[in-house]
Amino acid sequence: MLxxxxxxxxxxxxxxxxxxxxxxNKLSFDIPRNKITTILxxxxxxxxxxxxxxxxxxxxxxxxxxxxxxxxxxxxxxELREFRQNFGMLFQYAALFDSMTAVxxxxxxxNEFTSLSMEEMIDKAKKLLISVGIKDISxxxxxxxLSGGMRKRVGLARGLALDPLIMLYDEPTxxxxxxTTKMVNELIVDTAxxxxxxxxxxxxxxxxxxxxxxxxxxxxxxxxxxxxxxxxVKEFEKSTNPLVQEFINL
Amino acid sequence: MILSKLKKFVEIIGAMTIENIRGIGQIWLFGLRFxxxxxxxxxxxxxxxxxxxxxxxxxxxxxxxxxxFTGMVMAYQTYFGFKLINVDSLVGSVVAITLAKxxxxxxxxxxxxxxxxxxxxxxxxxxxxxEQVDALEVMGIDSYQYLAVPRIxxxxxxxxxxxxxxxxxxxxGSIVVGTVALLIDETVYMSKLSEFMFIxxxxxxxxxxxxxxxxxxxxxxxxxxxxxxxxxxxxxGTNLAVVWGMILVLVVDYFLTSFLVQVL
Numbered sequence: 001m002l003x004x005x006x007x008x009x010x011x012x013x014x015x016x017x018x019x020x021x022x023x024x025n026k027l028s029f030d031i032p033r034n035k036i037t038t039i040l041x042x043x044x045x046x047x048x049x050x051x052x053x054x055x056x057x058x059x060x061x062x063x064x065x066x067x068x069x070x071x072x073x074x075x076x077x078x079e080l081r082e083f084r085q086n087f088g089m090l091f092q093y094a095a096l097f098d099s100m101t102a103v104x105x106x107x108x109x110x111n112e113f114t115s116l117s118m119e120e121m122i123d124k125a126k127k128l129l130i131s132v133g134i135k136d137i138s139x140x141x142x143x144x145x146l147s148g149g150m151r152k153r154v155g156l157a158r159g160l161a162l163d164p165l166i167m168l169y170d171e172p173t174x175x176x177x178x179x180t181t182k183m184v185n186e187l188i189v190d191t192a193x194x195x196x197x198x199x200x201x202x203x204x205x206x207x208x209x210x211x212x213x214x215x216x217x218x219x220x221x222x223x224x225x226x227x228x229x230x231x232x233v234k235e236f237e238k239s240t241n242p243l244v245q246e247f248i249n250l
Numbered sequence: 251m252i253l254s255k256l257k258k259f260v261e262i263i264g265a266m267t268i269e270n271i272r273g274i275g276q277i278w279l280f281g282l283r284f285x286x287x288x289x290x291x292x293x294x295x296x297x298x299x300x301x302x303x304x305x306x307x308x309x310x311x312x313x314x315x316x317x318x319f320t321g322m323v324m325a326y327q328t329y330f331g332f333k334l335i336n337v338d339s340l341v342g343s344v345v346a347i348t349l350a351k352x353x354x355x356x357x358x359x360x361x362x363x364x365x366x367x368x369x370x371x372x373x374x375x376x377x378x379x380x381e382q383v384d385a386l387e388v389m390g391i392d393s394y395q396y397l398a399v400p401r402i403x404x405x406x407x408x409x410x411x412x413x414x415x416x417x418x419x420x421x422x423g424s425i426v427v428g429t430v431a432l433l434i435d436e437t438v439y440m441s442k443l444s445e446f447m448f449i450x451x452x453x454x455x456x457x458x459x460x461x462x463x464x465x466x467x468x469x470x471x472x473x474x475x476x477x478x479x480x481x482x483x484x485x486x487g488t489n490l491a492v493v494w495g496m497i498l499v500l501v502v503d504y505f506l507t508s509f510l511v512q513v514l
Contacts, residue, residue: 055388084390095381109389112292162389 002218002230004032006069008166008201009054014063016049016225023049025225026063031203031218036192038204038212040247041222047205050222051170054203055087056080068165085113088159092171094151096143102129102154103139109161128157131194132187149180156187160195167191169204173211185211209248213237221247277494280475281468284402287395297400305366305401305467306408310415312361317416320353321345321423329432341432342439343446345424346417350451354416355409356503359462362409363495367470370401371491374474375484383475398471402464409463410456417455450514458506462499469495 007030016024023046031037041047052058053065056072065072068086075083096105106125110116116124129139132153143151152172159167169188173181192202206212212219212233219236221229221244229241239245324345332338374397377383386393428434473491477483 057384057387081390081392084388087388089385089388091381091385093380095385097382097385098376098380112389112391 002030002032002232004030006033007031007066008033008068009203010066011050011054012064012066014053014060014065016046016053016058016060023225024053024060027226028063029220029227029230031201033201034196034199035217036188036202036204036215037218037220038206038216039220039222040206040209040212042207042247045222046225047207047222048170051168051203051205055084055089055168085109085162086165087168088162088164088166089168089170090152090155090159090172092174094143094155096151096154096158098143101140101142102134102146102150105143105154106157106161109158113162125157125161128160129154132157132160132191133183147180148176149183152176152180152184153187156191160191163195163198165199166201166203167195169202169206171206171208172204173206173208181208181211185215189215209250213248273494277469277472280472281402281464283394284399284468287392287399288403290395294396294400297396298403301400301404302408304369305362305404306411309362309365309408309412312365313358313412313416314419316357316361317349317354317419318423320357320416321349321420322427324348324353324420325424325427325432329428329434338432338434339438339442340446341428341434342421342424342443345428346421346443346447347451349417349420349424350447350455352455352503352507354413354420355455355458355462356499358409358413358416358459359466359499359503360496362405362412362463363466363469363499364492366405367466367495368488368492370467370470371474371477371488372484374398374471375477375487378475378477379480379484393475398467398475401471402467405463405467405470406460407463409466410459413455413459414452417452454507454510454514457510458503461502461506465498465502466495469498 009031011027011029011031013026013028014024015022015026027046027050039047039050049058053060054067056065056067056075059073067083070083072080072083096102097108100108103122103125106128107121110121110124114121126136126139130136134150134153134157138146138150143154146154172184172188176184188202188204192200204212204216213236216233219229219231219233220227221236221239221241223243229236229239229244231239236244237248239248325341328341328344329338332341332344374383377397383393383397386396425439428439429436470491473487473494477487479486
């Protein structure tokens with residue numbers, strides 16, 4: 001298993017059960033800082049549960065998770081909520097607030113957590129929207145007036161609003177057409193490059209193997225609650241693990 | 251054979267009873283969280299005013315309509331009963347007291363449960379299934395504080411105001427029907443009204459409406475937060491919010507009445 005100095009996320013022997021079903025079973029691995037790491041796996045492998053554990057939305061039944069050197073289980077609920085400002089997240093279907101315009105969605109976290117004036121917030125929101133390729137004509141549109149790809153861009157801009165140290169992507173290309181998929185993948189790489197100087201880590205949950213091999217630095221393969229392979233992307237492609245090979249060749 | 255069917259029937263009834271009691275317990279615990287979060291900053295006054303506008307202002311038309319017609323109908327029904335025993339001059343006071351203590355808060359509660367309670371469940375439920383609630387949590391915002399607290403405060407304060415509006419308009423309707431259509435002497439009507447109607451009667455209605463407002467919002471938001479399974483779940487949650495909101499208004503009304511008649 002790969003180990004890193006000062007990893008962004010360190011998962012130490014965690015187990016998570018829902019009723020009789022063990023979703024994650026004594027899972028341990030580290031996610032490096034300032035890299036794009038993708039967690040691949042079949043549906044039901046425990047990817048989304050793992051994401052929620054990293055975010056501190058679920059607590060592990062056993063084991064511990066350290067994020068940016070802090071043990072999540074030692075936080076009080078209010079501290080954990082504050083700590084989550086280190087995360088940005090792009091949801092599978094963007095999860096934009098449907099009563100707000102694109103600009104309002106992006107400045108929403110700024111309004112909640114910073115003391116910026118309204119003008120400064122709007123200005124920053126517009127810059128973020130432009131940086132993800134949204135044109136000013138769409139700034140005042142509500143999510144239902146935006147295409148799927150544009151919603152993802154706005155969702156990404158919102159995720160980046162508080163300059164997060166860890167950016168999470170939950171199935172970012174699920175349900176998109178090939179052209180939009182390519183655009184979203186390019187956006188992820190571009191975002192990682194733009195934020196490399198401040199050490200932003202990107203974690204992607206996906207089952208899109210082609211995109212994963214194209215954009216990731218490291219790939220972990222999750223199966224039945226355990227990491228069965230975890231390698232730099234070039235080596236992952238050549239993995240001899242039969243499950244990985246089956247997944248790649250699907 | 252009959253015995254086993256009877257046993258199964260009892261088991262089903264028992265399971266349903268346990269499930270409903272558990273459900274009420276969960277709603278109660280959900281409501282208790284309000285008292286923790288209401289004192290925690292940040293205080294989102296904009297959200298509160300939006301909800302106040304939606305629950306209060308947007309319900310005014312239907313409340314005014316219902317209040318007016320209820321007062322008019324009550325005046326008619328009471329008049330023809332009272333005329334038989336020659337106490338038709340008491341129509342105004344009886345209608346006013348009935349409206350103040352019972353009909354205004356209960357009917358306002360039922361109307362708001364159907365209108366705003368359903369909307370709360372549908373709005374929050376839709377946000378839940380489209381991951382907007384998760385987005386709030388990921389940002390470090392407590393979804394209960396952000397979504398439930400403003401709605402509960404707004405409903406708790408809006409309901410008594412709506413109930414007083416119902417009472418006022420209901421009395422206008424009763425006065426119009428009583429003095430114009432039923433030809434009760436206006437002076438007698440008003441003098442009997444002021445003789446038998448007390449501020450305690452109005453207070454009873456205001457207290458009831460305040461409690462109903464709290465219950466309706468807690469139930470509406472609870473079922474919104476507990477929505478699962480997409481659009482079907484949103485529909486189910488909305489339906490449950492209306493049904494449970496109305497049931498609780500009627501049940502709590504009995505217990506409140508039995509308490510308030512002794513203290514007011």
